[in-house]
Each structure stands twice: as structure tokens, then as C-alpha cells.
Amino acid sequence: MKQQIEGSQAVAQAVALCRPEVMACYPISPQTHIVETLSRKVKAGDIGHCQFLNVESEFGALSVLIGASAMGARTYTATTSQGLLFMAEAVYSAAGLGLPIVMTIANRAVGAPINIWNDHSDSMAMRDAGWLQLFAEDNQEAVDLHIQAFRLAEELSCPVMVCMDGYILTHAFEVVDLPVQEQVDAYLPLFEPVQVLDPQDPVSIGAMVGPEAFAEVRYLAHHKHVQALEAIPRISQEFQDIFRRPSGGLLKQYHTDEAETIVLALGSVIGTIKDAVDDLRAEGWLVGAIQLCSYRPFPSQVLRHIVHYAKRIVVIEKDLAVGKGGIVSAEVKIALQGLPTVVDTVIAGLGGRPISKASVIDAVKAACLEGLEEPHFLDLNWEAIKRELIRQVEQRRSGPTPENLLREIGLSSEKTA
């Protein structure tokens, strides 16, 4: 049923329809509306015998789910940013133990400086933990990916993060087609764990593994992701069969046919990029776009097959590997190894900086005409940066950088006012 609804509310409705049995939650913006809604539903008795635990930290939240999942329960939580990093050790543990937990990441920048707005630094920091990572383009896809995530997680016995842009999606009111219970029940079977704590059949889960078998255990974790490359498109297709709309999959293409330049991105910014592609196409530029829905596993082969004829890939990414540049672009480069395709890195949208259509168009044109420096930072205030660099040279005790920059930008906006 279509309704005008906030992204977080819509995701909470979708999670509830998946009949979770244990949820453990800790508040952090911008995911809080999701767990608030779920707590109300549990307390009202709308989700069967589901248990909702208010815990003392994100580390505790995911740890509770590790225990509950090992006991055979369907489990869910949501977090972001500092919360995801605070639970980092448990993130690795959940994946290493092969527990099919589903977690929403309401993507947000990681401090310091503290910043509550959107970028992808948080989930990128956990990209190698062994979780599948699916990125939603809009709130409809966020809803759909959560339902698919439980299927995927439980089929592979592997945890899944559904990443949706903080505020941009979580707090946006859009029309969303919310599924009904019968559809979800038809799509999502009961959770049949591959390992469970059972007094009738006792097993040791989480035993110590030395050099004689650790590498094999890690390989098998990698193998799950290889299997996921096949499972994700299939599960997406089965979703379409029941819910009558395409959603998810490894990646989505927009006017990539005969495109000389392809802009690649994750998450909601693809909407802006599609508009930019439309404008550029109207001006005669052979430009297309790819939305990478599955970041883990990384669909290298599929991507290579699609873009092998393109001259240039411009990766617009909301993260920064400090000291190196792009995270996604580096993986794209590896996927395209041996091809003449140029891969550009555009670092954009950090800490919630808006990514405008005009800036995207300018960056794509610059990439095509004269090439971009590596990495290219979109819309940086170079004047403020230069003044701060000079101050640091001139004064040993130059003070805290973020405060200096805020002062710089405050002063310059006063001048223009």
C-alpha cells in the first residue's frame, strides 16, 4: 500500500513485517526513529513475541544479537557512525561466527570533528568485516532491501548491513509502497539456523582456531560472499516476482549503453547524478551512471562486463581513505585492471556537504575535457584551507583546526553579508 511516510518509519514497518524475534537497540542519530518505532510496535504486541532490549551501548546491542542469533532467533538492530565503530569488535565477531543478523546503517560521518550528517565513512570502515553491505537509492529501496536482507542473511548464514543515507533518506518523507504481511510471509521463510545452541545437541560455537585452520575458516567466509554474488540477483528477482517491482540486485544502470563516461556512486546521491546525466545527455555528452547496490560483495566481474567499452569512470564517493583518496574508486580500478578505462575519484558530500547537480556536471565535464587530479575534492573552500595552512606554518600553537576553520568560514560569510 502506497503511503507518504518518513524513511525511518517505513524501514521500521518493513522490519516488523519480517517478524524479528529479538531486537537490541541503542539510540544514535540519525537511526533513532527506526528503533523508536519498533519499540512501540513490540510493546503494543504487534510483532508476536518479539523481545526489544534497551541496552547500554552499541557494543552491547550487537552482542545481544550475537547470543540471540546463536539461539536461533531472527535478529535486528540499527546504528550509525560512532555507534558502528563502538560495536566494531562485535561486527567482526558476528560475521566470523556466521550469524545472520540484519542491521540498518543510517550512514553518517565519523568524528572527530563530531558531525551527525551523512557520508559513508562509517560503513566503509567496516567494509572488510565480513558483512554483506547493500546500499539503498531511496526509501522504497531501503524498505525492499531490508526484506531481501533477511532472506539473504539467513540463506547464507552471513550478517547483512542495509546502508541508507542518514537524514537524506532516514528523515525524508516520500511515497513508499509498503508491502503487506502475506507478501512478506510468502517471500521470507521461517529462520532455519545452520548452527544453534541446543541442549539436546550441544555444540561449541566460537572455539579458538589456530594457524592450522584459521585461513580455511576465513576462506569460507570469503566464499559466502562469492555465493552472494549469485544469490543477490536471484533474491532480487524473486522479490520482483512477488512484490511486482524491481529492487536491489548487484548494481543498476542508467543510460550506460554507448556511454563514454560512466558516473558510479552508492546510495541516494545517484538521484542527483541521474539528473546530471539527463542534462549532460541533452547537451550531447555520452554519459551514463551506475548505482552500486551491493558494495560487499563487490561485483567486480559484472561491473567489468558492463563498463569495459567506456573510456572513463568517474567515481563519486562520500568517504575518504585519508592519505590515499578513494575507497570505492580503488576497488573499481582493480575490477577494471588491464582495461584502458580511466578511473577518476571525486570525494564529495563529506559530513553532509550537499552534492549539487551543477557540481556533478562541472566535475564530469572537467574529467572528460582535461582530466581530474587524483583524488578530486568536490566544492572545497580552498581559501579557508590555505589560510589555515599558513597559520600552522607561522604559529606553532596554531590551535584546534576545526575551530580555526569554523572561524575562517564565519569571518568570510560576515564579509560577504
Added chain:
Amino acid sequence: MPYQRVKFYQTGTFTVGNRLLDEADRTVQARMDRTNSLNSGHRACQGCGEALGARYALDAVMRATQNQMVAVNATGCLEVFSSPYPESAWQIPWLHSLFGNAPAVASGVAAALRAKGKTDIRVVAQGGDGATVDIGFGCLSGMFERNDDVLYICYDNEAYMNTGVQRSGATPARAWTNTTQAVGIEPGNPAGVGKNLPRIAMAHGIPFVATASVADLHDLETKVTKAMSMRGARYIHIHVPCPLGWKSDPAQTIKIARLAVESGLFPLFEAEWGVVTDRTTIRKQISVEQYLSLQGRFKHLFNPRDEQALAAIQGMADQNIHLYDLLSTEPAMES
């Protein structure tokens, strides 16, 4: 008092005592049908107090629950010596995730059991003192305040032994560890630091808190059994000497544990809903020196004699004697 304690004079000694008792009063461990939750063949050191405590505690839980138990383990000696792949000493469903999250993992197991209506299956979480009083403290406090249906057992050997004897928040005053070396002005762990987790647990107002010792395994089993007769968050803190870290003779583990109790340094008591309800009295208080002098971790207090330190530690023991009324001949107390 629901349980009549076994007296020395009734049984001779604790070690042979079982044979002199009625069958019903014997320890779980003395029975043919004990479950061997932690089976033999594991890799604990000679004289390991923790392995002994865990074996008694978990078999008592198994008996109390008709074998319907799930155990969650923190990282540490107990996890490492029992589980190196592909061997496992555990005869029970057993889950290890991390060093600092065993209480939360156990809360999750309990929540799943509640969601599935399987309330006959009970959950025990266990960890060493490092996992309990330090790195897992946040999760433990959360499990307590939510009153989750978990029995948490801390095996307290008073330092990080698995990593090679480093100080924890449970390391006693003036003890040598590899991070509180016996050098400088106040050799060993400084006095006046550390935390008393049983008291902190009591401050959460949970249904049951008890201390126990491998020196009195009958008492240990009784407390575990009592804990399993209750629901909600329960905590048992078991004193388990570590020959490696305490630099003591492995053959003396039980004796040293008993001296800790009889000196007053490790008081045995139980509390319900935040109030002390019972304690094990001491027939004759021994001096702390008798306890300390058997352990190499305290040898810097004797060569030359550090009268000030010994007096300070004696003061701590005396304070416990007073606080818990340990020399009283009254059968029980309410405070």
C-alpha cells in the same frame, strides 16, 4: 536457613566428607550422574582453581536445570584451555564471542529463549575477573539493571592470567603482577584501588549475589543451585587461586583458597535484592600473613618485612570480619 551447612566435625574433612554424608547431601560432583559439563582432557594448568570452580558450578547448574543449560563464555583462560579447535572440553551448548561482551551475549540468548517460549532452558555466562570487572563491566551492568534472566559467574583469580599475569581491577593490594612490578616506593599493586564487584552487583538490586570459593565446593554448589531456583539477573563471584599468576604451589590451590576465606580477605556471603542475607562464619580467624606468605606474588612483603603493608592488608581482612560479622556464632544475620 534453608540449607544446613556441613560441619567439619560431622564429616572429618571436606575432601573425604562426601562419603560420610547421606546420599542426598552429597555434592553434585560426588554423584554418578554428574554431567561433566567441562570434561577432562582440557589444557588448564596444574592446580587451576578456575577449571575446578567451573566444573563444580556448571555441573550444579546442569543438575538444577535437568540439563537444560546454555553457557556463554568470555575470552580468557577458561575459553582458551577448553576449546582449542578441533577439540572441545564442553559437553554443553557453549558460545564464545568476545572478551567484553559475555553478559550481553547471554542476555541475547535469554531474550531468544523468551521469544521462543523455551523458558525451561537456562542461561549461564562466565568469565574471569578481567572480563567481568574491567572490559565487560558495561555489558554486565546493563544485564544487571535490565534484570535479564542470566546467572553470571565470575572466576576471580585476581589478574589477567591468560595474557601472562597483568593487573586487573580485582588485583589485591600490593600483589605483584607484570604490570604492577615489585619495585619502587610501594612495590606491587597500590593499596586503596580496585573494585568490589559483588557489592557493585548488590547495588543494582538484583535478586541474588553470592561469593564462593573453591575451598568450599559444597557451599559453591549450594549457592549455584539456589541461584538457579531464582529468575532474573544473578551473580556469583568465585575465588579461584591461580598457581601461575600467584606464584604458588599447584598442590596448595585449595589450601590457599581456604586461607583467603579464613583470614577474612575473601568473605563468603550471599545477598538478595541488594541486602546481605547470609555469610559463612569463620571459626578461627587466621592472620593474613599465613595466606600471603604462600604466594610468590607477595614475597616482596616479607624480604625484608614490610610491616606497614602487612598491617594494612590485615586491616582489610579485619574490616571484612566486621562488615560481614564473620566471627559471630549467630546462625545468620539480616543487615
